[in-house]
């Protein structure tokens with residue numbers, strides 16, 4: 001049994017243009033070993049030593065930037081524990097993520113509540129558990145936070161370009177230049193501690209210039225805050241740091257060149273943090289699932305996996321190009337790939353070139369799949385959630 005390209009991935013010419021540093025992936029040998037114990041359902045196999053190395057590489061590339069892991073990328077407690085041991089802080093979207101972290105002993109002061117829209121009940125709970133920092137991107141959210149926790153430290157999420165990001169996040173969140181003045185004025189009126197600025201360049205961002213624009217815009221907001229009598233002291237440069245799949249990516253060192261140069265312009269009393277999610281966990285894991293069956297429909301070949309968009313593979317449907325490996329070595333043909341549910345949205349991709357001899361029961365291996373896979377899964381239609389196994 002041999003996975004196509006599994007152990008021998010060499011950078012292409014396009015990669016060399018972007019990458020100054022070798023990217024590491026989980027050794028495929030571990031996947032084979034895990035399968036020797038049998039297969040019950042789709043699983044993610046995670047190597048915590050790669051998570052450690054990614055955390056260290058991130059800090060080495062941007063020494064002034066403290067990483068706060070976006071728990072949503074992979075909330076497995078073993079992943080979180082590894083990051084705690086590496087001295088990484090955290091960013092949360094909900095109070096169940098907060099409870100998870102508090103249960104692992106993370107101090108509330110190291111937890112940033114970065115979801116721009118929070119229910120009053122969630123705010124009250126977070127405040128009661130000692131969370132100090134809260135994001136907002138509207139006057140209404142500022143008032144809501146201030147009414148629940150008058151001494152909250154707040155940071156405003158601003159709009160920034162998401163050009164060249166595989167998973168754009170602009171549009172839903174991020175206040176625009178025209179609205180910032182109103183937010184600052186309201187903070188002054190309420191005596192609220194509006195103390196920082198954040199932005200998100202979009203997930204799997206392959207364009208380092210988005211960070212430069214975000215930091216420059218943040219610098220202007222800091223000026224406005226100071227002029228209004230506020231005391232800005234936090235820049236949160238968000239997530240978006242990409243990992244290797246099929247498209248070339250800039251390495252973290254190349255992104256760091258842009259970020260480090262841009263933050264050098266900021267006063268030294270501005271604390272700089274980031275919220276990497278994907279970057280810290282993706283490369284550490286293989287996703288393994290199985291072909292439930294194949295079919296020919298209207299002359300086209302289809303394969304159905306036991307994990308589709310509800311079982312962990314949703315990012316494929318939004319255009320993330322994973323490498324997909326199998327043990328077959330036949331000539332490649334275009335396949336349509338779908339999940340096992342009865343829902344017609346559960347189609348992952350069409351025209352994916354894979355060996356023609358793939359059959360029912362074959363394993364499918366997806367490298368660099370540690371982020372936004374198991375975290376997204378639901379048991380819609382009664383299919384089980386994928387397992388998370390550690391090497």
Ligand SMILES: Cc1ncc(COP(=O)(O)O)c(C=O)c1O
Nearest residue numbers: 070114203239240275276277278
């Ligand atoms: C507020 C916030 N911060 C950080 C992240 C992490 O982004 P990424 O996994 O692209 O690094 C996200 C992802 O959606 C987010 O919403």
